Amino acid sequence: MMRTSDNPESRQASLLSSRRAFLRASLAVGGGLLLDLSIPGVMAAPPDSSPSWATLNAFVEISSDGIVTITSKNPEIGQGIKTMLPMLIAEELDVDWSSVRIEQALSDPARYGTQFAGGSRATPLNWDPLRRVGAAARQMLVSAAAQTWSVPAAECETKSGKVVHARTRRSLSYGRLASKAASIPPPDLASLPLKDPKDFKIIGKSHPGVDSPLVVTGKPLFGIDVTVPGMLYAVFVKSPVFGGSAVSANLDAIKSQPGIRDAFIVSGVGPFNGLASGVAIVANNWWLANKARDLLEVVWDEGATAAQSSEGFAQQALQLSAQAPATKVTSEGDVVQALASSATQLEAAYSYPFLSHATLEPQNCTAHFKNGKVEIWAPTQNPDAGRKIVAKTLGLTDADITIHMIRCGGGFGRRLMNDYMVEAAWISKQMGAPVKLLWNRQDDVQHDFYRPAGFHFFKAGLDGAGKLQAFKDHFISFGEGGKAASSADMGANEFPAKFVANLELGMSLMPFGVPTGPLRAPGSNALAFVFQSFIDEIAHAAGQDPLQYRIGLLGERRVVGAFDTGRMIDVLTTAGEKSGWGKRTAAKGSGMGVAFYYSHLGYFAEVVHATVGARGRVTVDKVWVVGDVGSQIINPTSAENQVQGAALDGIGEALGQAITLNNGRVLQSNFDDFPLLRMKQAPPVEVHFLKTDHPPTGLGEPALPPVIPALGNAIFAATGVRIRSLPIDPKLLA
Amino acid sequence: MQYTIQVNGKTQSLAADPQMPLLWVLRDVLELKGTKFGCGQSFCGACTVHLNGVPTRSCVTPISMVGSAAVTTIEAVAATPTGRAVQNAWLAVDVVQCGYCQAGQIMSASALLAKNPKPTDADIDQAMSGNICRCATYSRIRAAIKQAAGLPTVDSRDKFL
Numbered sequence: 001m002m003r004t005s006d007n008p009e010s011r012q013a014s015l016l017s018s019r020r021a022f023l024r025a026s027l028a029v030g031g032g033l034l035l036d037l038s039i040p041g042v043m044a045a046p047p048d049s050s051p052s053w054a055t056l057n058a059f060v061e062i063s064s065d066g067i068v069t070i071t072s073k074n075p076e077i078g079q080g081i082k083t084m085l086p087m088l089i090a091e092e093l094d095v096d097w098s099s100v101r102i103e104q105a106l107s108d109p110a111r112y113g114t115q116f117a118g119g120s121r122a123t124p125l126n127w128d129p130l131r132r133v134g135a136a137a138r139q140m141l142v143s144a145a146a147q148t149w150s151v152p153a154a155e156c157e158t159k160s161g162k163v164v165h166a167r168t169r170r171s172l173s174y175g176r177l178a179s180k181a182a183s184i185p186p187p188d189l190a191s192l193p194l195k196d197p198k199d200f201k202i203i204g205k206s207h208p209g210v211d212s213p214l215v216v217t218g219k220p221l222f223g224i225d226v227t228v229p230g231m232l233y234a235v236f237v238k239s240p241v242f243g244g245s246a247v248s249a250n251l252d253a254i255k256s257q258p259g260i261r262d263a264f265i266v267s268g269v270g271p272f273n274g275l276a277s278g279v280a281i282v283a284n285n286w287w288l289a290n291k292a293r294d295l296l297e298v299v300w301d302e303g304a305t306a307a308q309s310s311e312g313f314a315q316q317a318l319q320l321s322a323q324a325p326a327t328k329v330t331s332e333g334d335v336v337q338a339l340a341s342s343a344t345q346l347e348a349a350y351s352y353p354f355l356s357h358a359t360l361e362p363q364n365c366t367a368h369f370k371n372g373k374v375e376i377w378a379p380t381q382n383p384d385a386g387r388k389i390v391a392k393t394l395g396l397t398d399a400d401i402t403i404h405m406i407r408c409g410g411g412f413g414r415r416l417m418n419d420y421m422v423e424a425a426w427i428s429k430q431m432g433a434p435v436k437l438l439w440n441r442q443d444d445v446q447h448d449f450y451r452p453a454g455f456h457f458f459k460a461g462l463d464g465a466g467k468l469q470a471f472k473d474h475f476i477s478f479g480e481g482g483k484a485a486s487s488a489d490m491g492a493n494e495f496p497a498k499f500v501a502n503l504e505l506g507m508s509l510m511p512f513g514v515p516t517g518p519l520r521a522p523g524s525n526a527l528a529f530v531f532q533s534f535i536d537e538i539a540h541a542a543g544q545d546p547l548q549y550r551i552g553l554l555g556e557r558r559v560v561g562a563f564d565t566g567r568m569i570d571v572l573t574t575a576g577e578k579s580g581w582g583k584r585t586a587a588k589g590s591g592m593g594v595a596f597y598y599s600h601l602g603y604f605a606e607v608v609h610a611t612v613g614a615r616g617r618v619t620v621d622k623v624w625v626v627g628d629v630g631s632q633i634i635n636p637t638s639a640e641n642q643v644q645g646a647a648l649d650g651i652g653e654a655l656g657q658a659i660t661l662n663n664g665r666v667l668q669s670n671f672d673d674f675p676l677l678r679m680k681q682a683p684p685v686e687v688h689f690l691k692t693d694h695p696p697t698g699l700g701e702p703a704l705p706p707v708i709p710a711l712g713n714a715i716f717a718a719t720g721v722r723i724r725s726l727p728i729d730p731k732l733l734a
Numbered sequence: 735m736q737y738t739i740q741v742n743g744k745t746q747s748l749a750a751d752p753q754m755p756l757l758w759v760l761r762d763v764l765e766l767k768g769t770k771f772g773c774g775q776s777f778c779g780a781c782t783v784h785l786n787g788v789p790t791r792s793c794v795t796p797i798s799m800v801g802s803a804a805v806t807t808i809e810a811v812a813a814t815p816t817g818r819a820v821q822n823a824w825l826a827v828d829v830v831q832c833g834y835c836q837a838g839q840i841m842s843a844s845a846l847l848a849k850n851p852k853p854t855d856a857d858i859d860q861a862m863s864g865n866i867c868r869c870a871t872y873s874r875i876r877a878a879i880k881q882a883a884g885l886p887t888v889d890s891r892d893k894f895l
Contacts, residue, residue, distance in 0.1 A: 078832025078869050208828040215833035216821045218768020218808030222834060225767040233762070258751070287758040288751075360772050360780060360834045360868040409770070409834030410868045441773045580894070609894065622894050637828045641871060645831055648870035671777035671866060680859035682872035684892040 054178035056137040057186060058111050059089055059130070066161055066175030068095050073105045073112035074122055075381050076211070077411030079700045080638035081122050083210045085130055087635060091202040092134030092195060094158040095174065102210050107383035107403035115405070117381040118416050118518065120600035120698025123634065127696050128194075135192045137181075144181035145172050197632060206637035211407065223379030223406040226366040228434040232261055233286035236423045236437060237293060238278040238447055241302040241664035242513050245277035249298040254281055257295065259288035266426060272449070272515035275393050275422045282431055286438050305513030306664040310353065310453065313661075316510050317455035317476035321349070325474050325506025327482060330492035333502030338470035342461025344541055350458065350530040352726040353658035355451035355519055356674055361409020362444040365424035368434035373400045378421050379408035386418030390425045412649075413518035417449050445674055446666040449517030450659055452478050452488040456530045461502075466542025468553065470502040473531075478516065479509035487522040494527060495598070496535065498560050499553055514661065520649060521701040524599035528705030529654075529712065529726065532595035536713040537722060546713060547576050547594045563598055570690055571605040571626040572596050578688055579607035579624040586717065589613060590621070593713025595706040602702030603628040606647065610714040616730030618655060620683040620711060623647050625703055630696040633689050639699050644685040646703035652677030654708045656727050739800050741766070742810035752798035756790075757781045759797050760807060768808035768837050772866070779865030782838035783807050789845040791864075808837035816851075816882070817844040823882035831869035839865050843879045852883055855890045 051063040061069040070086040086102050105112050114125070138158055145163035146153035149170060157164050164171040174181075197203075214221050239245060246265045254263040261282045268277030279298055283289035339345060366377040374396065380386050383403045391398050408415055424437040439447070454477050461470035477488040484490075490507060497503055519525060539549035550572060557566030572594070576582065581592065589612050596605040609621040625643055633639045656675040660667045668674040712723035721733055738747045741764060748763050760766045760783070769792055772780030776791040783792045784806040811817035820843050830836055839862070846853055846861040853861070858876055867875065877887040888895070 078830075078834075080831070206828070208825060209830050209833075211833065212825055212828065212830045215830050215836050216808075216824045216840060217812070218766070218837050220767040222770075224771065227765070227767075285758065285762045287754055287762070291751075291753075358868060360770075360778065360832070360866065362771070408832060410832045412868075438771075441775070622892060641828065641831055641874065644873055645870040648872065652870065670775055671773050672775070676778075676866045676868055677870055677872075678864075678866060679862040679872050679875065682870060684873060684889045684894075686894075 052179065054182040056140055056178070056182055057133060059133050060093065060137040062174050062178035064175050064178065066099060066173050067101055068093065068099050068161070068174070069101045069103055071103050071105045071112070073115050075115065075117040075383065075405045075408060075411070076104070077117045077381055077408040077415065079117060079642060080209060080635060081117065083207055084635050084638065085122065085126055087202050087207060088126060088130040089134035091200055092131045093138050095161040097202050097207060099161055104405060107387065107405055109384050115383060116416070117411055118413065120602070120701045123696050123698040124601060131194055132189045132192055135194055136186050136189055139187045139192060140181040140184045141174050141177050143184045144177040148172065148177070148180065203634050204632060204636070207635055208637060221407050222361055222409045223364050223366070223377065224361055224409070224438060226377040226406060226436065228366055228368055228377070231366065231434040231436050232282050232284070232431060233289050234280055234282045234424070234427045234435050234437045235286070235289045235293060235440065236266070236278050236280050236427065237296060237298065238276045238443070239300045239302060240446065241300070241306045242272065242515060243305060244300045244302040246279050247299040247301050249279050249296060254292050254296055257288070257292045259284040260292055262431060263292070264430060269393050273417050273419055274389060275426055276419065276447070280427045280430070282427065282435065286436070290440055302664060303513070308513060308664050309662045310660045311662070313453060313510060313512070314351065314455070320476050320508045320510070321455070321457040321474055323508070326508040327506065329490055329505040329507055330497050331504045332498070332500070335470050335472050335502045335504040338502035339459055339461040339472065342470055343464040344462040346458070346460045346537055346541055348458050348534055348537060348722070348724055350456040350533065350724045352454055352526050352529060353660065354453045354514065355653060355657055356445050356448045356659050356668070357412045357414035357519055358445065358674060358676060359408070359410035359412060359414050362439045362441060363414070363420040364436065364438040365421045366434065366436040367421070367424035367428040369425060369429040369432070372396070373402070374425050374428065375402045376421060376425060377404045377406050378418070379406050379415060380418055380421060381408065381411045381413070381415040382418065385416070386421040389418055389422050393422050394425055394429060412520045413522060414448065417517055441671070442669040445668050445670065449486070449515045451519035451522070451525065452485055452514070452516040454488065454526050458534045460534070460538050462538065462542055466544055468496070468500050468538055471496055471500045472504045473506070475505070475507045477507055477509055478512045478514070480511045482509070484509060485512070486516045487518050488516060489523065490527060493561050493563065495531060496553060499555065513664070520646070521599055521704040524597060524701070524705040525650070525653070525708070528595065528597040529708040532597065532706060532709035533712050533723065536593070536595070536709065536716065540716070545582060547572060547581055550594070550596060564603070567603040567628045567692060568596055568598060568605070571603050571628050574688060574690060575605040575607050575624055575626040578626060578686065579609070581607060587611070589718055591714050591717025591719070593710045593715070593717055595709035595713060597702070597705040599705055600702040601629070601697035602699065604702050604706050606703070606706040606710045608707065608710040608714040610711060610718055612715060612718050612733050616733030618715065618728055618730065618733065620651055620681070622683050623651070623685045623707060623710070625685060626688045626690065627703060628690040628692050629699055629702070630694040631691055632696045633691070634696060639689070640687050642699045643687045643703040646701065647685045647707045648677055648682050650704045650707035651683070651711060654711050654726055654728055655681065658727050735798070737797050737800070739797070739805060740802065741805045742807060743813070750797050752796060754797050755793050756783065756795045756797055756800055756805065757792040760792060766807050766809055770834055770837055772835070777866070778835070779842060780835050780838045782841040782865065784841060784845055787845060787848060789842045808841060811840060811844055814844070814848070816847045819882040820844045820847065820878070823878040827874050827878040827881060829871050829874040829878050831871050835865060835867045839867065839875055843875070843882070847879065847883055852885060853879065
């Protein structure tokens with residue numbers, strides 16, 4: 001098996017055997033921290049002279065020679081969490097980063113609290129609790145030193161992995177103290193003092209990714225790299241129409257192919273995120289299993305959605321737009337009267353397509369079902385949800401399932417769903433052997449939980465001075481029974497709600513049969529485009545500068561619900577300054593656009609400079625991003641990387657991506673028809689953070705939404721053509 | 735069929751279907767997991783290796799076509815000073831997000847620098863646009879290539895500095 005720490009195997013084995021004796025710390029849901037006062041355990045030194053390890057809590061172990069092992073509890077999907085969470089602990093523990101080794105936790109919520117990668121939540125959920133975990137361990141080490149020296153703990157200080165008693169000029173390393181410290185009862189976490197941020201030595205300094213040396217040397221690190229002795233390889237062929245089921249297949253012909261161990265039909269259980277129906281092919285190596293698909297003939301019962309199409313949804317949306325919205329999301333004033341009395345009226349229809357996540361590492365999972373228990377090695381963003389689905393589908397209990405969280409080759413929300421985990425577990429059970437299931441790219445593109453498409457029918461009215469006095473959106477989305485599908489909803493706080501005297505946001509839902517789910521900045525990645533583009537139209541209709549018009553809309557510095565207008569005004573203003581907004585003379589065919597968006601507790605304003613060339617070809621020349629995510633950027637190198645990546649991700653979506661359905665099927669199948677952004681298309685992205693007196697919040701997502709409307713608005717400035725539909729169609733610009 | 739190929743300076747003999755792509759021979763026969771599967775059709779570059787120093791998409795290179803060519807994978811790219819410089823620059827610039835594409839990126843970058851030790855931004859665009867980074871670490875990949883080449887890391891395409 002792969003390992004992500006450089007500690008010797010023997011230590012790992014002995015650690016595992018001593019897990020039960022550990023002092024347990026766990027993070028309660030919502031971020032509260034409890035230390036469970038079970039018997040603290042100190043590992044006996046092995047017979048050889050290797051160092052002994054003392055466990056101070058669920059996250060911190062210290063060796064007799066001063067190496068500190070910190071457990072990182074959350075899945076690593078490229079967001080840098082395996083580096084960042086241990087930084088929080090190490091800071092308050094007061095050790096040198098160079099003495100820290102990091103281990104990836106198993107999925108064990110009872111021990112570590114919630115473990116997931118999603119919603120840019122890791123920073124707000126862990127900023128305070130994990131620093132307290134480090135501070136608690138530090139205090140136990142201080143107490144151990146104070147007892148050793150018979151001095152008051154209050155006279156002891158810590159520095160770089162040592163406890164120091166200045167008056168008597170004594171010091172002891174954490175390594176020497178660890179064994180004694182582990183027997184000291186843990187302190188009350190809530191009352192522990194934390195460092196003044198001005199004293200931070202690790203937080204706020206750039207720390208490269210802890211796994212990067214393994215990445216650049218090609219060490220096995222990802223789910224697809226997992227090897228289990230005796231492992232077989234599987235593909236799982238699902239119905240091209242969602243929810244369809246396999247009726248029959250030429251299984252005997254498949255089984256007669258070289259290297260094929262078995263082929264069988266899986267009936268399927270439950271909803272989209274359960275176990276789909278399909279044909280499993282299991283072989284001695286994956287390429288043989290995948291190759292056998294060339295000969296596979298399956299009779300599918302395609303089910304109820306074999307006629308659905310993107311074109312059909314668009315037509316249905318247009319029809320629904322003529323009716324009143326089925327539900328009112330929010331309503332203020334009298335929008336009908338205000339529209340009628342407006343000096344200027346605007347009307348525009350916007351739309352965006354389904355999108356796939358397209359993680360570069362296709363979905364995969366290795367599972368070993370044995371004696372009623374299953375061990376799983378999964379690249380997953382949400383391991384405990386996977387455990388529950390596997391338990392339900394295979395008729396097991398949670399305790400029967402062990403999940404190793406393996407580094408993910410990208411997440412973007414795709415691996416919040418664990419359909420591939422269920423498939424691997426099921427196939428392993430059928431085979432009675434460990435199985436690595438790997439999807440090919442076509443499987444991955446055609447069996448996603450897609451960002452839902454959407455259709456918005458806007459109206460706006462301005463008074464004679466250009467002030468926005470009426471705003472209306474009829475959002476045609478997907479869902480049933482008045483309930484929007486996953487990531488297909490809109491909230492009552494969608495800006496400019498609460499900022500216009502007369503406003504109505506309404507929704508109508510179309511029933512459909514497409515699996516949907518969160519894609520990086522879910523909801524926001526689509527809503528930012530339509531709202532910030534239409535607001536741009538309004539600003540132009542008012543004859544005003546689009547940046548200044550937005551600041552005017554935000555109005556007084558105040559807090560509206562959870563939204564702080566002052567923070568947004570400041571990022572907008574700074575984005576204007578950094579980009580030279582209003583001060584540049586655009587070349588012919590070039591222009592600048594601006595947009596802002598508040599999501600995942602982060603305030604972001606972005607400016608795009610774009611050029612439209614021959615045949616409507618769009619070149620993004622540069623992006624300026626200004627963000628406010630609170631008082632502290634924890635790991636600046638990673639923060640900048642995330643923000644640049646998020647902005648470029650949005651540009652990639654806008655320039656070329658769409659999942660299209662016809663006859664119930666996804667038409668795209670690989671990166672030729674679902675293009676991801678490439679080097680030559682990627683502009684420089686300049687990133688600035690405003691540090692404000694607010695708790696730090698997450699960065700995986702909130703930089704993405706505003707870049708898409710900023711690009712569309714730049715194209716309007718360059719050409720006078722308004723982008724109202726994604727992806728951007730060069731034919732409209734030629 | 736029986737094949738004898740040269741991988742990372744070692745002679746490897748193995749039995750495989752003639753159509754089996756080099757990618758899967760490397761990963762599942764020779765247990766060299768550093769070379770990655772992304773698309774299977776040469777669109778993404780995650781599977782890039784060197785054949786006699788030429789960056790090659792191993793996912794569409796059948797084992798029967800490898801012949802006596804010297805195959806170099808990410809596991810041995812550091813055997814050349816250029817390859818090592820590229821790896822070191824990748825770490826110094828802190829390029830990696832998820833990391834899945836980076837083996838292929840490093841193979842393309844080291845092949846570029848071996849042929850063209852002082853590439854321009856246009857050269858980098860040309861050589862690297864076959865390698866997708868889904869996390870879009872492109873700014874840092876560009877900077878790391880220049881750093882490995884001993885060039886200033888400023889992006890010459892940026893007209894707004």
